[in-house]
Amino acid sequence: MTDTLDHNSLPEDELIAAEYALGVLAEADRAAAEARMARDPGFARLVSHWEERLSPWAAEISEVVPGPQVWDRIAAALPAQTHSSGLWQSLSFWRGFGIAAGTFAAACVAALIYLGTLAQQPLVATIEGGGHRHFVATVDTSRGTVAVVPAAFSPDATRVPELWLIPPDGKPRPVGLLRGDQTVTLTLPADLAAFAKKDSVLAVSLEPPGGSTTGLPTGPVIATGKLTSL
Amino acid sequence: LHGCLGGLASHERAALRGAFFDGNTYEDLAGRMKVPVGTMKSWIRRALIKLKACLEQ
Numbered sequence: 001m002t003d004t005l006d007h008n009s010l011p012e013d014e015l016i017a018a019e020y021a022l023g024v025l026a027e028a029d030r031a032a033a034e035a036r037m038a039r040d041p042g043f044a045r046l047v048s049h050w051e052e053r054l055s056p057w058a059a060e061i062s063e064v065v066p067g068p069q070v071w072d073r074i075a076a077a078l079p080a081q082t083h084s085s086g087l088w089q090s091l092s093f094w095r096g097f098g099i100a101a102g103t104f105a106a107a108c109v110a111a112l113i114y115l116g117t118l119a120q121q122p123l124v125a126t127i128e129g130g131g132h133r134h135f136v137a138t139v140d141t142s143r144g145t146v147a148v149v150p151a152a153f154s155p156d157a158t159r160v161p162e163l164w165l166i167p168p169d170g171k172p173r174p175v176g177l178l179r180g181d182q183t184v185t186l187t188l189p190a191d192l193a194a195f196a197k198k199d200s201v202l203a204v205s206l207e208p209p210g211g212s213t214t215g216l217p218t219g220p221v222i223a224t225g226k227l228t229s230l
Numbered sequence: 231l232h233g234c235l236g237g238l239a240s241h242e243r244a245a246l247r248g249a250f251f252d253g254n255t256y257e258d259l260a261g262r263m264k265v266p267v268g269t270m271k272s273w274i275r276r277a278l279i280k281l282k283a284c285l286e287q
Contacts, residue, residue: 010282023249024274129250222253
């Protein structure tokens with residue numbers, strides 16, 4: 001690639017879609033883009049293409065060794081198990097593995113692979129947005145619930161984290177409010193449960209207390225993660 | 231994506247990362263990197279154009 005690219009070598013629409021996906025627009029422009037996405041499928045597609053282009057970034061995880069409480073939270077968030085002694089034995093095994101591996105993501109995935117063999121296979125998303133704001137979400141498709149464990153989320157004094165489910169159509173649907181200090185289990189509304197499947201994206205935005213009242217994110221989307229089955 | 235990011239100028243990369251990971255808007259980024267908002271906008275747009283061209287190669 002040469003450095004002779006014209007500044008205007010993408011159409012304005014596409015640039016706005018990219019800016020929206022990147023989360024760089026000021027609130028008014030962001031709201032305008034969202035209104036446009038709702039009525040203009042072509043524009044909405046441009047946005048989802050950009051979200052896909054940027055999505056590998058969400059897989060970038062700063063290496064964080066999980067504290068023991070993270071494992072307790074994951075275990076508490078998963079559906080009740082009848083094989084509890086086996087579960088705990090295995091958790092300690094995976095805890096050791098995870099710390100040795102040195103990455104939070106590897107550890108979570110390992111634990112969930114094992115747990116997934118006990119219950120109906122859950123869908124998992126690590127919701128990432130850089131160094132200090134991570135959640136891990138587990139969707140129990142049989143119960144229509146999503147359990148969200150805060151891993152390294154730094155609470156904000158004035159805003160609350162809200163979870164969104166983004167199906168392949170690119171339109172965010174509100175799921176519920178999260179907490180930075182404890183696991184939250186949310187029940188997916190029936191019409192939303194159908195969207196909780198592989199390759200849908202979970203996103204977390206910062207919203208005023210009580211959450212967004214518009215049905216769409218009003219604050220910055222600070223973290224995203226794609227649902228994967230294990 | 232990672233390979234393509236390597237092809238960006240360091241200020242462009244820093245601006246994109248600040249937007250994506252920290253939820254910064256143009257204004258936030260301009261304040262953080264101490265440049266006018268218009269400059270920040272052209273850095274980001276230029277970076278997005280380069281990124282798309284690279285990803286489509």
